[in-house]
Amino acid sequence: MSTFLGLDLGTSATKGVILADDGTVVARARAPHPDSRRGRPGRADPAAWEQSIVAVCLQLAPELAQVDGIGIDTHCPTVVPLGADRRPVSLGVTWDNPALGPLFQRWSERRSPTDIRATGNHPSQSTFAVIAHHYLRETEPDAFSRLVTLGFAGTWLGALLTGELGIDPTQASYSGVFDTIGDQPRWLESALTDLCIDPAVLPPVREPLDVLGATSTTFAELAGIPLGIPVLVGCADTPAASYALGTTPGTNPFLIMGTTHVVNSCLPSPDLRARALQRRGLRPGEWLINGVTNGGDALAAASSAFGFGDRDSAVAELVRLAAGVSGESALGAPFFVPHVMPERGPFWFEEPCSGLTGMTRSTTREQLARGTLDGVILADRMVLEATIPPGDEVVYLTGAFGEDPVLPQLLADATGRSFDVALEPDLPAIGAAAMCAEVVRGPVACRLATSRVAPRPDNAALAERRWAAFREQWSVLTGRDPLPALATTSPSPLVPTRS
Template structure:
């Protein structure tokens, strides 16, 4: 049997799996990125990514020698400016960089409304990553003068492995200068001209399962990887996970609870409302709708600020305490509005919007923890209701909680939904490896075990009361009406392009 390496370059760590072509994971590894951007909000250091990537490859060395190909996926969108030698000329620019708001305000209106519509997305700094071109031009002119390719994290990773550059449609969809809704997607030449962006700096757009090139001698020596094996173009992390789950039009949606919480569904035509994030799918003729909230960041931030332990154990302690109370203790717990950083669709907060309400002197440590948990999960419920029509009986759920049943059960109780929990923490890496297998003619079906979690009837009344109270507190703090649920009479496909 053949094996394939899947590399998942995440926001906080690199993960790798060795996938056999019967769908079995035979080895896996993880290495956190060194914390090299302290004090640089909105920037990311590709040198740190490279360190964690090499560490993962070295961990997998016993199995790596026999792999037949490499598939890749990355977090998105993070812009990485590359020079003539393919190396970064400056730190990467992440979608939540505070400086991008001013550049968005200055440049977004220069795009023709038809071009904005063609992006398939609500105008926002998070869907207009190409504006980093002007940010780098003004903030770092010496680096900008060396710019040859304005890529995303996936462009950087592919160039590091093979010496070739490309960008796939799942990442290009968040550039703000890419035709996401067309049958034949491409860069929007009119938008580039209106914005004064040199079209020559943008990499060619290629499909995720195209072969980008082969592992170069430089990287093979650096990481102990076989020389000359094929590498696919790859895609963003959520689309890679969707491939692993077999997602396609008409299949069940899924929720990933990681650093970011993402509700993902797949359509056979674009949704022109641009209510949530929209990107091209892994296959031509598919569109992914991503409802997003920064749930993992919110949990980690609150656990640290409220003193639930050190960095490694704080979230687990918060979950343990918060889940351990019931009845009146839950009913009188405070509420945490969890938007600790800018939010993408469907919230579209360009600035953080977080707070704690209902705290009083008799509030216990466990009640405070429950307030945080409910706030994060109720934000997930808002996203689910705004992006998934009622009537979806079961939703896939995956995340960093492993086999711990506590968080999935709280989520089911708070949302009233039934979830099939996929007990697999490395879905994006598995999807990337499986896409490579398909690209070289050995398609495989990923083997996933699931456990079903249903809402507990005895919790329904309490959670509904908490939900209604949270909606009121959320609206007061945010100054907005709560997100309206998606109407069952007008699902995504009914509003798709005719």
């Protein structure tokens, strides 16, 4: 039996699985990143990532000593500046760094309309990660003087294990200088010239299922990873999950509910409307469309702020209380507009835009819980309807809710859709391992147990009344029209717009 390690470097933790060539998970582990970002919004510490990776590898021993290859995936987009030794010269820069906003306004329009169209994405600081180059130049001149490679998190992780540099198209698509809609993956050199960035500072673009190199570094040895085994170039975390689910053009979309809530679908050609996030897929001729909202962050922030418990238990208590509210009591619940941080497509909020509406002195604790959860779930419905036209298709659902049926049922009721719930919290890591298995040994069918959750007919009228009221309150608070008509809008050439 051959086995493969999948490493998933997430926003808050590293997850690892060891996958056998028959598709079964032999072992799994999870380790949170040490909290090193406190007081440093928009930055990420690769040293903290190293600690969580080592912790995961130690948990996976001794099975780890027998693996035949490694697949990797990472959160995206986070830029990591690397020096000549391929080690970080400073902290990573995340897409939501508040200092990037003025730089985006200053530099984005220097790209030509042709190059902006080629990126396949709405111009935003979240789709213009290369702006971290100017951020580092202006704010950290010493670190910038030592910068040799402007990589993404995946570039850093690949170099950490193999000493080799690379970036795959699923991460490069959010750089703002990558040809996302073209036939060949390439950097847009004319855009880089307009931005006064030397193309040599960017890592080479390689396909996700290419072998980046073999494990050969001191770090790999320290973590207990066998030396001399292949490491794939890998990809971003949502594309890795899509691989585990077998997502290709024409297959069912899926929704991941984690720190970020992501709706993912796969198309055989690029969507030139650029309404949601778009990236090249795992294989030539595939494009992944991601509708995104910061649902997990919003739910955690509101659960804590509204006093539903401590950091570890607040969300579970809120969901428990919300599930017990129905009928007239549910109709009288307030609404939480959940955009507690900048949002990417299809909302495109450059600043937080959140609030609680409809709360009165008679609002109960249970109604507050229901209103908070409804706000997050109905924002998910907006993303679903903005990216996937309502129809008969079933949506895969996975996330951090484990085997608790409450949240999937409330989601089905609120959206009017059926979901196949994949009871697997480590889909990206499994997908990364399976990608490596395909390259080294041949395709592996991931064994994923699913259960169908359908909307309850007796809740349909209540759900539609809540949906209509939420859209109205959302519009009042955000000053925007609701989004659901977007998915059925006829495609038109991408025209650069500003948020």
